[in-house]
Amino acid sequence: MDGKGRSKSILEEVTEKTKALKAETGMQPGLAVVIVGSDPASQVYVGSKAKRAEECGFKSVKHELPAETSEADLLKIVDDLNKDDTIHGILVQLPLPKQIDDGKVIQAIDPDKDVDGFHLVNVGRIATGAADEAFVPCTPAGCMVMIRDMLGEDLSGLNAVIVGRSNIVGKPMAQLLLAANATVTIAHSRTKNLAAVCANADILVAAVGRPEMVTGDYVKEGAVVVDVGINRVDAPEKGMKEDGSPKTRLVGDVAYDEAAKKAKAITPVPGGVGPMTIGMLMANTLRSAYRAAGKEAPKF
Numbered sequence: 001m002d003g004k005g006r007s008k009s010i011l012e013e014v015t016e017k018t019k020a021l022k023a024e025t026g027m028q029p030g031l032a033v034v035i036v037g038s039d040p041a042s043q044v045y046v047g048s049k050a051k052r053a054e055e056c057g058f059k060s061v062k063h064e065l066p067a068e069t070s071e072a073d074l075l076k077i078v079d080d081l082n083k084d085d086t087i088h089g090i091l092v093q094l095p096l097p098k099q100i101d102d103g104k105v106i107q108a109i110d111p112d113k114d115v116d117g118f119h120l121v122n123v124g125r126i127a128t129g130a131a132d133e134a135f136v137p138c139t140p141a142g143c144m145v146m147i148r149d150m151l152g153e154d155l156s157g158l159n160a161v162i163v164g165r166s167n168i169v170g171k172p173m174a175q176l177l178l179a180a181n182a183t184v185t186i187a188h189s190r191t192k193n194l195a196a197v198c199a200n201a202d203i204l205v206a207a208v209g210r211p212e213m214v215t216g217d218y219v220k221e222g223a224v225v226v227d228v229g230i231n232r233v234d235a236p237e238k239g240m241k242e243d244g245s246p247k248t249r250l251v252g253d254v255a256y257d258e259a260a261k262k263a264k265a266i267t268p269v270p271g272g273v274g275p276m277t278i279g280m281l282m283a284n285t286l287r288s289a290y291r292a293a294g295k296e297a298p299k300f
């Protein structure tokens with residue numbers, strides 16, 4: 001499953017619907033991305049989010065704050081963005097430095113601008129089957145688009161196994177699959193006979209953060225496999241960097257070649273779930289702007 005290509009089609013639709021909203025109401029969707037500290041990987045993600053937002057025709061605002069920023073100062077910025085009518089989506093890049101309580105910052109974001117879908121109000125909306133009114137977290141939302149492309153809207157009778165129980169992927173993924181009528185199992189590091197549990201899955205979602213842990217024997221013949229992992233591992237076969245350390249490459253949580261032999265469809269890393277996450281962030285921001293304009297939000 002080509003996440004990069006599918007994400008492109010979503011971004012095109014977002015761009016089109018942004019034009020339509022502007023023509024009809026004069027409103028332009030606005031996305032604010034806040035990053036604290038200078039972790040290089042985080043900088044790259046934030047940069048590409050801002051770039052995509054501009055390509056969609058959004059107003060894009062980036063707040064880059066020093067690593068020693070206090071919680072109070074960050075909360076003040078969030079509060080200002082909550083009150084800013086030109087901003088429809090607020091994303092505070094995680095993780096935050098240790099002097100700042102992630103939970104406190106997330107709960108300070110206006111739930112109706114929480115395009116990450118991490119606020120308790122949105123978590124609760126999804127858990128109670130009100131996903132249409134909620135912001136659905138971007139990574140699970142992107143996974144669902146690819147699963148539905150393969151299997152249709154109704155997953156009745158299918159077994160879905162998610163490996164990983166995080167609040168940002170595993171748990172919301174389970175809610176979305178359940179809402180689509182799949183029979184859902186959440187497996188994790190304490191699960192007994194993990195390979196056997198996974199081998200029962202028609203839909204297998206790997207979100208554990210352990211490079212290539214899901215090997216061929218975990219995969220049922222004909223399964224749809226979604227790999228959420230993005231792990232940077234040493235790749236000495238590519239040679240050395242200038243500082244003498246080995247070059248690196250990205251791998252998922254799934255051993256791709258082995259799994260691909262058995263799967264009906266599988267997402268690659270890179271080029272799978274990652275680009276879909278960014279696509280869904282733009283879709284959520286567009287939806288937020290439509291709601292602020294009092295118009296029915298387009299579905300993705």
Ligand SMILES: Nc1nc(=O)c2c([nH]1)NC[C@@H]1CN(c3ccc(C(=O)N[C@@H](CCC(=O)O)C(=O)O)cc3)C=[N+]21
Pocket residue numbers: 045091092093094095116138230250269270271272273274275276277278
């Ligand atoms: N509040 C918050 N929301 C997030 O959504 C969030 C976050 N914090 N913190 C960090 C993680 C990470 N994340 C990624 C998004 C896209 C790719 C992506 O597009 N990856 C490319 C590869 C990029 C590369 O080459 O490094 C791919 O998989 O093809 C990766 C990672 C969003 N995150």
